[in-house]
Amino acid sequence: MADHALAHAAHDPNLGNTGLDHRKMGMWIFLGSDCMFFGSLIGTYLSYKGKSLSGPGPHDVFNIPLTSYSAALLLASSLFMVLALARLQEHRIRAAAFWLFATALFGLHFVLNQVYEFTTFALHEGLKLSTNLFGSSFFVLTGFHGAHVTGGVIWLSILMVLALRGKIDARDYTKVEIAGLYWHFVDIVWVAIFTIIYLIP
Amino acid sequence: MAEPHTVSAHASGGRATVKTYVNVAIILGIITAIEVTTLYVPGIPNVLLVSSLLAMSVVKFFLVVGFFMHLKYDSGIMRALFVGPLIIAICIILAMMALFSAYILLPRVVL
Numbered sequence: 001m002a003d004h005a006l007a008h009a010a011h012d013p014n015l016g017n018t019g020l021d022h023r024k025m026g027m028w029i030f031l032g033s034d035c036m037f038f039g040s041l042i043g044t045y046l047s048y049k050g051k052s053l054s055g056p057g058p059h060d061v062f063n064i065p066l067t068s069y070s071a072a073l074l075l076a077s078s079l080f081m082v083l084a085l086a087r088l089q090e091h092r093i094r095a096a097a098f099w100l101f102a103t104a105l106f107g108l109h110f111v112l113n114q115v116y117e118f119t120t121f122a123l124h125e126g127l128k129l130s131t132n133l134f135g136s137s138f139f140v141l142t143g144f145h146g147a148h149v150t151g152g153v154i155w156l157s158i159l160m161v162l163a164l165r166g167k168i169d170a171r172d173y174t175k176v177e178i179a180g181l182y183w184h185f186v187d188i189v190w191v192a193i194f195t196i197i198y199l200i201p
Numbered sequence: 202m203a204e205p206h207t208v209s210a211h212a213s214g215g216r217a218t219v220k221t222y223v224n225v226a227i228i229l230g231i232i233t234a235i236e237v238t239t240l241y242v243p244g245i246p247n248v249l250l251v252s253s254l255l256a257m258s259v260v261k262f263f264l265v266v267g268f269f270m271h272l273k274y275d276s277g278i279m280r281a282l283f284v285g286p287l288i289i290a291i292c293i294i295l296a297m298m299a300l301f302s303a304y305i306l307l308p309r310v311v312l
Contacts, residue, residue, distance in 0.1 A: 020276055028279050032286030039290025043297030050303075068237045075233065078269050079226035086219050177271075184270045188262050195258035199240055200251050 014174070027178045031185045034148075038189050041144060042196060045137040052132035061125045062198055063117065070113045071194045074149075077106035078187045081156075081180045088163075091170045097163035100176075103183065104156040107149050114146045138197065145193060148186045155179050217268050225268045232257050 016022045050057075084099035118139070121127040129139045159179055162168045168175065217225075236257050239250065267273035272280055297303075 018276075018278060020278060025279065025282065028282040032283050035283070035286045035290040036293060039293040040297075043294040046294065047297045047301035047303045051301075064237065064240065068233070071233055072230065075226065075229050078229075078265060079222060082217075082222045082269050083219065086222070181270055184265055187269075188265045191258055191261045191265065195236065195254050199236060199254050201240075201247065 021174055024174060024178055024181070027181050031181065034185065034189075038141075038145070038192070041137075041141040042192065045141050045197060048133040048137045052134045054132050056125050056127050056131075057134055058138075058197075059201075061121050061127050063120070064198060066113060066117065067194065067198050070110050071190060073106045073110045073113070074187045074190050077103045077110075078184050080106065081183050085173070085176055085180055088168075088170055088173055088176055093163050093166070093169060096176070097160050100156050100160040100163065104153045104160060107153040107156065107183075107186075111146055111149050111153065114142065114149075118143075141197070142193065145186070145189055148189070152179075152183050152186050156183065216271060216274055221268060225264050229261055229264060232261050 014021050014023055016025070018025075080099045080103040084096045084103060087093075087095040087099060127135045127138075129136055156179060159168065159176055236254060239245065239253065266283070272283065
């Protein structure tokens with residue numbers, strides 16, 4: 001088994017001694033470390049919860065319908081991402097590029113919703129990064145998540161352009177799959193944030 | 202650019218079909234709708250509300266990881282690389298909550 005894996009690795013520079021693609025393994029290691037990063041931020045938010053000396057608090061500012069809509073956008077974009085991968089595997093490059101576009105578009109919509117939310121909090125609700133413990137922990141946590149989504153949108157847009165220009169084909173499946181892993185991770189972080197920060201009273 | 206071995210490995214990897222992906226997305230949408238609706242139902246005890254919201258969130262999390270991220274079909278090494286740090290992340294959250302006496306599931310006991 002090990003000999004087979006080594007022989008296979010000799011043919012493909014992207015396969016390591018385990019027979020697994022080292023780029024994909026690297027992405028999983030990164031996602032694991034990012035789990036701990038977001039775990040720390042969520043832990044900090046929960047530790048500070050209800051300990052602000054002054055308002056506004058979560059229930060003064062949260063717009064649950066808007067946030068639910070944003071959650072639906074990210075979940076739908078995750079479906080579009082796997083559809084892009086499936087089309088790429090079927091050698092339907094233009095269809096794959098379309099689904100990559102749809103994924104990036106929904107991601108961009110999510111980011112714009114977050115910009116609207118942050119702006120509303122700052123300008124109309126009087127909640128800024130330095131207002132109270134809730135403001136600092138909320139903006140840092142959701143801001144870092146938004147930065148991750150923005151990075152994903154840029155990455156997916158680049159892949160879409162490369163696909164349209166014929167520089168990506170079915171043999172580049174792993175490259176798109178790795179971007180997909182990152183995108184789905186951003187989605188599951190939002191699943192956690194949506195429940196823990198927005199829904200739990 | 203070309204990675205012939207990689208694509209052949211995926212083609213025979215026994216991945217989920219498009220139908221499975223769509224079904225998973227529908228389930229995710231239904232769970233999200235239930236989560237949001239639960240918030241507006243009056244009279245639900247706090248412990249029940251919080252625990253049910255957390256349970257639904259965990260189901261959504263593992264559906265995305267298992268099916269969309271293909272971890273259900275991937276190597277055990279990949280699974281360990283993700284689940285190990287995930288357990289550490291959960292421990293970090295619980296440790297910080299214990300350190301700062303922050304409880305979201307149980308009501309605070311005032312002595």
